[in-house]
Amino acid sequence: MPNRVDQYAIGIDIGGTGTKYGLVNHRGDISYRGSNIRTNEYDDVNDFVDDLYKELKPSIDAVGIENIKGIGVGAPNGNVYTGTIDFAPNLPWRGVIPLAKMISDKFGLPCSLTNDANAAAVGEMMYGAARGMRDFIVITLGTGVGSGIVSNGMLIYGHDGFAGELGHTIIRPGGRKHEGTGAHGSLESYASATGIVLTAKEMLQQTDKPTLLRNYPLEQIDSKLVYECAMQGDEIAQEVYRFTGQILGESLANFIMFSSPEAIILFGGVIKAGSLILDPTKEHMEKNLLNIFQNKVKLVLSELKEADAAILGASALVWEKREV
Amino acid sequence: MPNRVDQYAIGIDIGGTGTKYGLVNHRGDISYRGSNIRTNEYDDVNDFVDDLYKELKPSIDAVGIENIKGIGVGAPNGNVYTGTIDFAPNLPWRGVIPLAKMISDKFGLPCSLTNDANAAAVGEMMYGAARGMRDFIVITLGTGVGSGIVSNGMLIYGHDGFAGELGHTIIRPGGRKHEGTGAHGSLESYASATGIVLTAKEMLQQTDKPTLLRNYPLEQIDSKLVYECAMQGDEIAQEVYRFTGQILGESLANFIMFSSPEAIILFGGVIKAGSLILDPTKEHMEKNLLNIFQNKVKLVLSELKEADAAILGASALVWEKREV
CATH class of the missing domain: 3.30.420.40 (ATPase, nucleotide binding domain)
Incomplete structure (x- = not known):
């Protein structure tokens, strides 16, 4: 060789x-x-x-x-x-x-x-946070929600090559409609950049609380703006991330009970919000796990330069x- | 050798x-x-x-x-x-x-x-319905709901040996409480023999419709009785299986989008109800799948003698x- x-x-x-x-x-x-x-x-x-x-x-x-x-x-x-x-x-x-x-x-x-x-x-697995791991899941949180699953040191491709569409798993049956797929309540419809904007707009309609987000016309609200308002301490914008983290954490708990990974590695624009999204994600992940899985699975951020x-x-x- | x-x-x-x-x-x-x-x-x-x-x-x-x-x-x-x-x-x-x-x-x-x-x-995989398959999931539907997942021809054990607890994944957030785990809305709390009895008792309380199940004291209702009433054409008992199948089908859709198996093999007492549970399972499984997975995954019964x-x-x- x-x-x-x-x-x-x-x-x-x-x-x-x-x-x-x-x-x-x-x-x-x-x-x-x-x-x-x-x-x-x-x-x-x-x-x-x-x-x-x-x-x-x-x-x-x-x-x-x-x-x-x-x-x-x-x-x-x-x-x-x-x-x-x-x-x-x-x-x-x-x-x-x-x-x-x-x-x-x-x-x-x-x-x-x-x-x-x-x-x-x-x-x-070769160059990043999963070096040396044989069981882990990567979740990419960007415009959409993607995933790659490794078990026994190998990617799970499934019988047809299409395995690992975790963004399309249903976490809120009958919930928010995904415009692209027509499904109701999929992870992607909440935990993507697109989902974050929808959550922000829904919250604006449901509450009268003051928020920086009201300084902008509804059609100008994008995920970057929600992020910036949250970073400035805006309560509603932070609540958007808390809710997003809850949905993500509940989903991760289900994924863990499937393949029991050593770690879940998060990647993409959505996680720039740091602890605003990670803390509720971790909380609701642990809360929904069977006890044999609790406090074992590392929730880590990608180490690769974007x-x-x-x-x-x-x-x-x-x-x-x-x-x- | x-x-x-x-x-x-x-x-x-x-x-x-x-x-x-x-x-x-x-x-x-x-x-x-x-x-x-x-x-x-x-x-x-x-x-x-x-x-x-x-x-x-x-x-x-x-x-x-x-x-x-x-x-x-x-x-x-x-x-x-x-x-x-x-x-x-x-x-x-x-x-x-x-x-x-x-x-x-x-x-x-x-x-x-x-x-x-x-x-x-x-x-x-060796002797039953999954002979020759490299990607499949077995779901056992008995007193509880168990699962074994094979990908790339190998069982998924996860990093700690505990992978494949699909019965404990949450399919109805905030739903029925599981007495054993305390979790709300897990698959097992609905699709097990225990869950079927709970569903039957809930339906008896929610409806005034006539049903054979009312001929028995509430504490005598077990999964065998629900099965027998359903087989005699009792509408409420059949509705219990329809609802159970819906929950199971929604869960199976999520599992398919995880590992894209060639087949899902069902085993255990609950599936004795045959098409009463399998038809709604299949319907709601297909309905909740992303289009690239639809009409591809076989839903089969175990071939092994119990x-x-x-x-x-x-x-x-x-x-x-x-x-x-």
Whole structure:
């Protein structure tokens, strides 16, 4: 076996707006990073792959293609078994896109593809807060709520590659309607940035209490504003985070009773509120756990720099241990 | 590698009332079965192990101890990592019991121990409805609700051995109180035999509709009676099963979005009601799934004979593939 420290992997993270990519060695050092590609400007996925190749070619030549083990791609609705992106609502390409094969053919390298939250979990296991752990869950709290679950040292992909959609589990039967899925009371409808804004607007309607949030027209209230008001000590804005933490904590308790992870790692914009959301999350998580699980599971924040995490996670797929 | 078909495993299933045990070959043929040991008559666990040994010794001698690969034990609160039974409320032995070591020392054979629902899952994978599956969930619906989860071909034990307590996940926040755990709205508080009786009693109080159940004093209503009335076409008794199925179906949807199993296998007394509970279960399971999971997951009944399932499941632990 060659010394893997001298080997490289390419990581590509495809988002609805932009795509990030880089060259990473086995230790997680990013020797090249790029973000010049605007995903939503490519109507034709072939042009997208061509431009990705042009961007990465110079750095591939610099280390020699023989020293690159492969390419890892994190993408919304990415399926590890088929290497396809299936019906991703936030990408410009319709239907089923065989992206792993297209990239592999263009670059002349093997390519693994999965969804972005799974890539994040592999990244945390190799380079982040989950180093050395065999059982953990990563929850990404951003515009939506994503998740990657590792048990027995391996990602849980399920029989079809779609496992780990914890954002869509129902925590309030008959509760708030999710505009994208039509489901009522899913975790994502509360604990995402979108959910936080909805909670804030609901609270404004339900109370007459003074709040900084009333200084703004309803349509200007976004998650950043709720965050800023909360940080300034605004009671209603803080109550928004407390409620969000409660829902998140109740959900985490259910997840723990499923896979009994050593830790739950939180990642994404929503957790910038720090203890305002973490304290109620922890409280309601513990409160809803069966006693054999209480005070055992670490609730930790991702250690990866947000700017690098997506590239690291995608590149880590290349080194992932997987049974197929 | 020797031909495993000629090898045997001992399976021991420890219940709160009785203990079942048997000698099983690799194909799942039970060549000896016994059930003479009443668990609750043993204040001292040493006497229990001694009597187990006396019961099994003749059949061990008959095939030769060199042809027995090991002993598998399914027991409430059994922990696979430590080989101990930890604080099992329904067993006569208090605290932490190092049962795997005690049995191994007495018999001179390796011993694996886990909880009864995990043993059931391994049994289904080797001999039952999950043969050839790498991703499935077994739900046991009896006095309580237990579960065993298999992903990537391996049981999910979690970091501490306690994974798979799906009966204790919360499906109705703030709902019915579970007498044993104090939790509100857990699956077990509704979908167990105990839960069915509570639902029936609640419905009797909430409605004036005629029902056969009113022919009995409230304290005589048990799950068998609810079942019999439902089978005779009693509307209220059938509504009890419909409601139970709804709760179960909503829970199953959440479990599917966690691990995306190929099938969910149901086992235990509660499912004797057949389509009365399965139809609403399936309906509400599908209704609460994200579209990528819909109409994909098989909802099946265990194929194992109830009398043999416990011994088969426990013995299958001996052959289990496990990463440690």
